[in-house]
Amino acid sequence: MMKRKVRMGMVGGGQDAFIGTVHRMAAALDGEIELVCGAFSSSESKSKASGAALYLSPDRVYVSFEEMINKERALPKDVRMDFVSIVTPNYLHAKPAILALENGFHVLCEKPLSLSSSEAEALRDKVKHSGLLFGLMHNYTGYPMVKEARSIVNSGRIGPVRKVIAEYMQGWLAARIEESGQKQADWRTDPDKAGISCCVGDIGTHAENLAEYITGLKISELSADVSTFVKGRKLDDDASVLLRFENGAKGVLFSSQIAIGEENELKIRIYGEMGSLEWLQSEPNSLLVKMNGAPVQVYRTGVDKSYLSKAALRETRLPGGHPEGYIESLANIYREFSRAIQGSQEGRKDEFDFPDIEDGVRGMRFIEAVIESGRKNAQWVKL
Amino acid sequence: MMKRKVRMGMVGGGQDAFIGTVHRMAAALDGEIELVCGAFSSSESKSKASGAALYLSPDRVYVSFEEMINKERALPKDVRMDFVSIVTPNYLHAKPAILALENGFHVLCEKPLSLSSSEAEALRDKVKHSGLLFGLMHNYTGYPMVKEARSIVNSGRIGPVRKVIAEYMQGWLAARIEESGQKQADWRTDPDKAGISCCVGDIGTHAENLAEYITGLKISELSADVSTFVKGRKLDDDASVLLRFENGAKGVLFSSQIAIGEENELKIRIYGEMGSLEWLQSEPNSLLVKMNGAPVQVYRTGVDKSYLSKAALRETRLPGGHPEGYIESLANIYREFSRAIQGSQEGRKDEFDFPDIEDGVRGMRFIEAVIESGRKNAQWVKL
Amino acid sequence: MMKRKVRMGMVGGGQDAFIGTVHRMAAALDGEIELVCGAFSSSESKSKASGAALYLSPDRVYVSFEEMINKERALPKDVRMDFVSIVTPNYLHAKPAILALENGFHVLCEKPLSLSSSEAEALRDKVKHSGLLFGLMHNYTGYPMVKEARSIVNSGRIGPVRKVIAEYMQGWLAARIEESGQKQADWRTDPDKAGISCCVGDIGTHAENLAEYITGLKISELSADVSTFVKGRKLDDDASVLLRFENGAKGVLFSSQIAIGEENELKIRIYGEMGSLEWLQSEPNSLLVKMNGAPVQVYRTGVDKSYLSKAALRETRLPGGHPEGYIESLANIYREFSRAIQGSQEGRKDEFDFPDIEDGVRGMRFIEAVIESGRKNAQWVKL
Amino acid sequence: MMKRKVRMGMVGGGQDAFIGTVHRMAAALDGEIELVCGAFSSSESKSKASGAALYLSPDRVYVSFEEMINKERALPKDVRMDFVSIVTPNYLHAKPAILALENGFHVLCEKPLSLSSSEAEALRDKVKHSGLLFGLMHNYTGYPMVKEARSIVNSGRIGPVRKVIAEYMQGWLAARIEESGQKQADWRTDPDKAGISCCVGDIGTHAENLAEYITGLKISELSADVSTFVKGRKLDDDASVLLRFENGAKGVLFSSQIAIGEENELKIRIYGEMGSLEWLQSEPNSLLVKMNGAPVQVYRTGVDKSYLSKAALRETRLPGGHPEGYIESLANIYREFSRAIQGSQEGRKDEFDFPDIEDGVRGMRFIEAVIESGRKNAQWVKL
Known part of the structure; x- marks a missing residue:
């Protein structure tokens, strides 16, 4: 056939x-x-x-x-x-x-x-x-350098993870543009269409998913300060979250849509006992690898990069220096x-x-836990 | 229909x-x-x-x-x-x-x-x-920020152009990999398949095209030092070129395939009487705009960037912070x-x-002029 | 005389x-x-x-x-x-x-x-x-660009502050080097010499001081997750803190000494209703100024920068591009x-x-509040 | 005593x-x-x-x-x-x-x-x-990372040098400010006080000295296009130079004082047969080390960096992340x-x-050779 x-x-x-x-x-x-x-x-x-x-x-x-x-x-x-x-x-x-x-x-x-x-x-x-x-x-999680980060953690090279900083900062909702017919803003700030959260649901959950995907660890509980900075807005536009992971690692996750000047800054830092990783979505083709006592190494995407893991190479289409971007990350999925x-x-x-569906269920629990914690003045909520 | x-x-x-x-x-x-x-x-x-x-x-x-x-x-x-x-x-x-x-x-x-x-x-x-x-x-030239650069020069905002630095640095031919069956290297270093030049024809001409496209100026003459650093290679793998433009502007263009560590570094800097521009292909979504006496401004791609020219917006698919890359540059063409x-x-x-075809003819003249100047110990050659 | x-x-x-x-x-x-x-x-x-x-x-x-x-x-x-x-x-x-x-x-x-x-x-x-x-x-706070940031906030140009992200990341205490006679590590991890905190007292308080200095706002309460990641260490080596400011602004402050690969990364981001600021100590001569809808501007130190405030110029010794560093920041004080x-x-x-002495008293209250909150499982503590 | x-x-x-x-x-x-x-x-x-x-x-x-x-x-x-x-x-x-x-x-x-x-x-x-x-x-040449670069070249780690790109770009003389009493501009553009060159003598010679210092190679001949872009100015304010070194290496050196937006951008790139180096004066505490086939490494100043050479550590006062700058470079001398x-x-x-005095003599020969080549329409001049 x-x-x-x-x-x-x-x-x-x-x-x-x-x-x-x-x-x-x-x-x-x-x-x-x-x-x-x-x-x-x-x-x-x-x-x-x-x-x-x-x-x-x-x-x-x-x-x-x-x-x-x-x-x-x-x-x-x-x-x-x-x-x-x-x-x-x-x-x-x-x-x-x-x-x-x-x-x-x-x-x-x-x-x-x-x-x-x-x-x-x-x-x-x-x-x-x-x-x-x-x-x-x-x-x-479709970006090659996210795959690489996950591979490195999984290989044990940076040792057990101790601390995670995950952030997703945007500024496009700094003013109440949903009032002036901006379609993207309109539904995201409408509880009937977006659900219980705007900022956490739209972008915070990406940061959560990224953190769990790369580290292979589950968030066990969280404490969140959730805000609506723009008057009249019905849902959150900012959240700061303390994280605790199942292995004892700690974390900070913050996401905002009122951070003027930030376009779409999804960034993650993973600190292990022996080394660390840093990745920034707006420069997605680089991954910083920081081993204790050694110079920082800049891992780069590229089908010509022999040091990359199979998982990263599999999602890479071009030689180094030919930037791959956002569309390619979706294309990989x-x-x-x-x-x-x-x-x-x-x-x-x-x-x-x-x-898959498990990521989806987990993401919904995360959103609900953050919003619940926010309503309870940042009490710890189990995930 | x-x-x-x-x-x-x-x-x-x-x-x-x-x-x-x-x-x-x-x-x-x-x-x-x-x-x-x-x-x-x-x-x-x-x-x-x-x-x-x-x-x-x-x-x-x-x-x-x-x-x-x-x-x-x-x-x-x-x-x-x-x-x-x-x-x-x-x-x-x-x-x-x-x-x-x-x-x-x-x-x-x-x-x-x-x-x-x-x-x-x-x-x-x-x-x-x-x-x-x-x-x-x-x-x-399909990148939005290249369009933006051209628009800015064309608008007169940076004044008449005085100096251009165009560079295209790669390192993948630093060793004689054409001998070991690397297909891309093989034909590019073979005069029968590539013509009279490897480095200048493959990448130098991109730098030339970019310089003329953004400035709207024609190179009038050039002086080139052309090298083959890898022994046994039949064509050039490096060239340094002094440029003179028709309006009296000066320039430097250098391209190399033996620059270890450089992936695909096409970079251009345009200096005018009132301001300057800088663009780097490996971070294609940013354009540095430098007006005399003012802080450097970082122009960014994005359909949400109201300060961009129509020419740039026309080639942009995504909001700011969602990186567009190499494939999109071809897709624009x-x-x-x-x-x-x-x-x-x-x-x-x-x-x-x-x-179009004129760019093609011009590129061939450029390649021939560089190679001729190289053979004549960097004598000036008219374009 | x-x-x-x-x-x-x-x-x-x-x-x-x-x-x-x-x-x-x-x-x-x-x-x-x-x-x-x-x-x-x-x-x-x-x-x-x-x-x-x-x-x-x-x-x-x-x-x-x-x-x-x-x-x-x-x-x-x-x-x-x-x-x-x-x-x-x-x-x-x-x-x-x-x-x-x-x-x-x-x-x-x-x-x-x-x-x-x-x-x-x-x-x-x-x-x-x-x-x-x-x-x-x-x-x-002796750095010129910190003065500039404070001047900009104070001028009202970025509007009322909504969100602050202050971080101070180091990695030098990722292993228990105090056991092997490293003098700097030794006293900092010794409660008799350092007091109730290592990480928060040594570096977290710098982040706190910087945040209050630039914004002109006081932290009113905080919730902290304080950790000692290195076994056997008597004091904290990591802390993540949620902040609330007196004007309703929110913040996140995190500091760590186990963040491998981070040298001395003190960074602050201030988000206002109309614009934002970003400063990083390891590149101290730049301040990013982000006004809504406009390209990011890179403010730079230099006695030749006419756009800088008097407060910044007063602490600047050299023209732009002649980097001033850490020693100069102390020299300014x-x-x-x-x-x-x-x-x-x-x-x-x-x-x-x-x-002055008020900063000192405030810093001690901050340290005590963080440690107290940490002991109470991140309960809110007033400052 | x-x-x-x-x-x-x-x-x-x-x-x-x-x-x-x-x-x-x-x-x-x-x-x-x-x-x-x-x-x-x-x-x-x-x-x-x-x-x-x-x-x-x-x-x-x-x-x-x-x-x-x-x-x-x-x-x-x-x-x-x-x-x-x-x-x-x-x-x-x-x-x-x-x-x-x-x-x-x-x-x-x-x-x-x-x-x-x-x-x-x-x-x-x-x-x-x-x-x-x-x-x-x-x-x-007093900067620690310049010492480090020289040590690396000297150790043979990057192999014989093939190509050098040395640039020194400034923009402060883009307009004729010497007419309005700017003292620094006044004497530098006055042949009686500055000699035969402004741009090459003031900054080009720094780039030359840096290139020869790091590589340990002597420039054997050069071809220069020298310009005075600002009308009425008596000396050069821009130069582009092709370099040939005694070992067969090639180079490009360009310096300008009319490059608006460039503060004091002295940058050098050294390409060897096995690896490359890159250093930029405005971020002087980093040195990029690029070995063939490996991720780029970011060497950093700091008395705590055990991988640095003795020559670099000797000129370093502070731990990593505490930026040292321009004044310290002079202080080292x-x-x-x-x-x-x-x-x-x-x-x-x-x-x-x-x-020392030999550097001084060499610098004067360089300046004279560039100006002579410029007068002869970029003919090659031996050094």
Whole structure:
């Protein structure tokens, strides 16, 4: 049988959406995934226009995820989509995911997973019973240098982890721009669409996921000071969190959307007994490796870097000095996920590396724990 | 008539090739171009295997560019490719380009344009007579911050340019790796395949193109010290060049492939009477703007940066802090080029911005002038 | 009357001491202060050898601060020292300071001020009643760019402060080097000499002082997770602290001595309603100024920088690009302090800018609050 | 005999002078040198006022270097100065140096050495015959990381040097500020005071000295494009130079004073057969070490850095992360020089490391060669 591209249907991501376009570019990058259909908007005209701009056949542009899932289900197996990519606001994650799973489609979903950890757990049950693949777009773990960091920690080279500093600083919500029709700000600050948190849910959870992914450690409890600095805003726009990990390591996690001048500064520092690591998303192709008593080493991405781990090289497309960026980080998740689909279709048991339903459940618990601690004046809350 | 993707056929870029894969990712990124056919290798089995891995229909995978162009020509207009993308080594640029133009196909070609300026000029004549589009992959001018730099110079904000420092430093050819089967090194150091120059042709010409593109000035004469540091190598691996521009500005251009530790360091500094600019390809999302007496300003890419020029915003896909990289720089050229094709098909007269045949001819003259000056012990040579 | 240098006597700082040498270089830098005597060590031979190496007259090299203060007191007014510089470990700050004040000598003292806040308050009373000058060596506030940051906040340009991130990371105590005779590590980890804290007292208090100095705000309460990561160590080597300021601003302060690869990374970020500031001690000549919607500006030290505040220019010795460093930061404190002495001698009422006894008392309260909160599992403690 | 400080007399450096103050701070830093006299200005009142501000005894403040040298000569040996520090504009270097040597005083002199290479050679003869010490203030070679770079090259670790890029970029003369009474600009652009060159003599020669010092190689010939960009200026303000070294290495050296936004950017890159080095004066405490195939290593100053060479540690005062700067670089030259004086007084044969008369002669030849090549349209000129 001839090999074919994996077929993707998209929920959300109509014209003007930010993240939907990014997902499509990421999915397209490696030429292994084909966008075949979409329910881009609940507005029929908008969904149709979006589909047309994407060169889709009009009969595969739908006005709701229900329509899409049902009609695709009815198509011949060699035509219909293989998986659904969900790029809607938070409140529209779980429902289409569940319906897709119930109808035999794999799911790749934006984070945070859902509106609550109970919703997340219900979805997890659904995933488990379906036997289908579920990927979560914690794209930052898709960067090669994040893989490298994880490999180094896992190898024991820096010894047991003692301290973690994870930060995610943005400044774009420093003023109340949600009042002036900025679409991205609007839904993120609306409890009905975003859930119980804006800042922690949108970016803090990336920092949490990154910290646990690289260290391989679980946060056991946390104490959080959660703030809403912009008057009239309904959800948090800043949080500072003390972390304790299961192995006794300590940590600090802070995220903000009112930090003027910070674009998208996701940074992590891991301090072990024998060495340390530092990675900054805005310069993603470098990883600082600091062994005790030795000069700092600057690890760099690049298919020509023989000192890199397999895990890092696997997510690297270019030689050193040819910067890879944000889109590639999503593309790595898409590639791992779509290859896992191919693998499952072919009965192979390869290991693929992408964030999954467990990351999603964990992220929801983290968000809830931070918000709870914040409400209790920074009391410790177990995770 | 329904809008459709622009259809691309590729010459070169078989499995194991570096730049062919990059071109395909770049072309795919925005979902506006479809790879429909290719002559990926002169080895039939390799070309076929490459095509299969790219999910192409076997009947549109060819073993030579002649076959591809002739057979595509015979296909119905609504099926056949719109343009040929040429990603072969230098000696295989002009021939497929000419044949494609003769058969009505637009051409996007890797740089340097050809093996000599006379060959380049012949190709230019062909382009002019054909009325077809010809794009040259000087991808670095596709970066948003390069567009911004050009806009700033053009606006007069930094005053007349006085001095230019353009450098392109690499270290990957510091040892004679062409002897051990490294494919990229092999053809670049082989006069039959690369032409009269390795270092200047491969990377020096990028620096030259960048300098002229940003400043809007032409180099009038140059004096070059050209070296081959690695024994036994047949072509240059290092060059240092003094530049004089038509307006009286001076410059220094140096490029090297033996600069150990330098990955792909293309950097340009432009000094005007009132201010200066600095851009470094390995941190492509920043542009330093230095006005006399004022603090240095760090301009940053991002669709949310209201201070950026239209030219820069047009080539930007993401908000600030979401790094865009090398692939996107090529994708910008591809997008400008494919939209120009759509424009020409629709009879529109929009302006599109991509390097063209004139850049190619100029690049060849530059390469020849540097090599000539080098042979004459750094005598001044007019461009 | 001819102008003369201000005369300094030193307590501590014998051979092998780190900070004493730094103090002497800083005091000497501007040629306005003369070292005239010292009690460099409680070992007579060591004190004598130290004095000789410093070209001091043997009769003004003493074996105890009591001897020094008493004998200098007995010298003619135009010969005896003007002030005492105290560079001993923490437990030897208050006693010599009190004796010096009682005998009419001004005092410049290393931080932290004392072993406890009650001792600090007693010393404060002594200072107030003496009418003499008391300076505290929080040298980091002596950097020009810290002055600039304070000026900018004070001017209102970045609006009310919302969030502060203050960090001070070191890695030199990652292993138990105090066991192998490292003198600097030895006393800092010894409760008898350092007091109740190692990490917070030694470096955390610098971060606290810097944060309050720049913002002009007081910390009202804090919640701290305090750790001793190195087994067998008696005092803390790491602390993470949530801060709340009197105006409602929030903050995070973390300091560590087990952060391998961090040399002496004191960094502060201040986020206001209209703009932000960032300063890093290891690149002290730059201050990042980030106004909403504008490119980041890199303010730089230099007597030629017309955009700098008077407060910053006053502490700057060189043109831009001639890096000033750590010693100069202490020299600025010394210069302000010695000029205040000259001013007081001449009856002038100029304003001089150096950390004083109030900073010392505040620092001790901070240290005690952090340690208390740490013991109470990060309960909030008022300052 | 009791050890005593080395006694310095200064020529030039009156109030308002830039470099004189820096010299005094540098000489004072380590407490090993005492300023005892000076001829600070040819204006008596200015010299006297300068001396008074420096707390000098009025009878040792002179109005000319002749007076100073003659009167100091007449003082008892245990009172008079040991050496003369010359910090005047270029045209006033050789005369006081010669007179000092003739009267038995060691000399430390600012660079460039003189107005011409013939004058330089005459001075060299004088030094040789005097048996006295002569130091030249090429302060940049005083930085620890420059010592480290030299040690690494000398150890053979990066293999034979192939390519050198040395640059020194400033922007302060981008406009004709010499017309508006800027004193530093005034004499540097005046052929009577500066000699045949402004830019090359003032800063280009630092880059040359640094390149030869680190590599241990001599420049054999050069080709230079020399420019005066500011209309009406009598001397050069920009130069671009191709270099050839005696071992076959090639180089590029460029210096400019019209490069707006560049403060004092002296940077050097050394590429060897096995590795490379990079050092930037504005971040002087780091040295990048790039070995083939390995991650870049960031060497850092600090008395706690066990991997550093003895030569680097010898010039380092502080632990890592406590930045040392420009003044310390001069202080290192002063300390080496004054210890050499002590050594010569004590009959010791220690080796001291400071730039000397040979560096001065070489620098003058370099300046003349660059200017000559510039006049001959960049013809090669032997050094």
